[in-house]
Amino acid sequence: MRAFRGKTHILIGTLIGLLIIRITKMSLEINTFLFIGGVLIGSLLPDVDHKNARIGRFIPLWRFLKHRTLTHSIWIVLLMVLITKVQNYIGYGLFVGVTTHILADLFSMSGCCFFFPLLKHPQQFAEIKTNSKEEDKIRIIVGALLIIVIGVYALDLAKYLSQGLPF
Numbered sequence: 415m416r417a418f419r420g421k422t423h424i425l426i427g428t429l430i431g432l433l434i435i436r437i438t439k440m441s442l443e444i445n446t447f448l449f450i451g452g453v454l455i456g457s458l459l460p461d462v463d464h465k466n467a468r469i470g471r472f473i474p475l476w477r478f479l480k481h482r483t484l485t486h487s488i489w490i491v492l493l494m495v496l497i498t499k500v501q502n503y504i505g506y507g508l509f510v511g512v513t514t515h516i517l518a519d520l521f522s523m524s525g526c527c528f529f530f531p532l533l534k535h536p537q538q539f540a541e542i543k544t545n546s547k548e549e550d551k552i553r554i555i556v557g558a559l560l561i562i563v564i565g566v567y568a569l570d571l572a573k574y575l576s577q578g579l580p581f
């Protein structure tokens with residue numbers, strides 16, 4: 415079964431993660447980096463059930479699980495919520511990464527078995543073809559939005575640095 419590329423998931427997760435940092439006005443401290451680290455790992459994590467995904471080579475759960483079932487379900491989302499009880503920022507980041515991953519997959523051709531094993535058929539919102547020109551277009555749009563958001567962050571940083579100077 416086909417999957418969105420890891421790159422696409424990382425771009426989407428990072429974009430949403432950076433927007434959340436800005437909207438919730440998280441200050442730039444170690445916790446913010448823990449949060450964004452969680453987002454990056456979380457945006458790849460569900461694909462441990464895919465043989466050809468890079469993360470599947472490190473954690474080969476694809477040997478036991480069918481693609482887009484348990485690791486693309488409500489249960490993994492709830493597991494990430496539980497992790498927030500252990501480490502708030504990492505858990506929150508993992509939650510955002512995993513949720514954006516599953517949402518993206520729900521817009522693809524094969525969908526996700528979000529309520530696995532209660533419902534064994536996949537749910538989906540749209541039928542975007544993965545590994546295709548359509549996915550490339552999405553990546554370009556998300557990449558462009560990400561550049562804009564990073565630009566806003568750079569302006570913030572410049573403003574912050576200029577305020578810190580005595581002239």
Ligand SMILES: [Zn+2]
Pocket residue numbers: 417418460461486515519
């Ligand atoms: Zn996936």
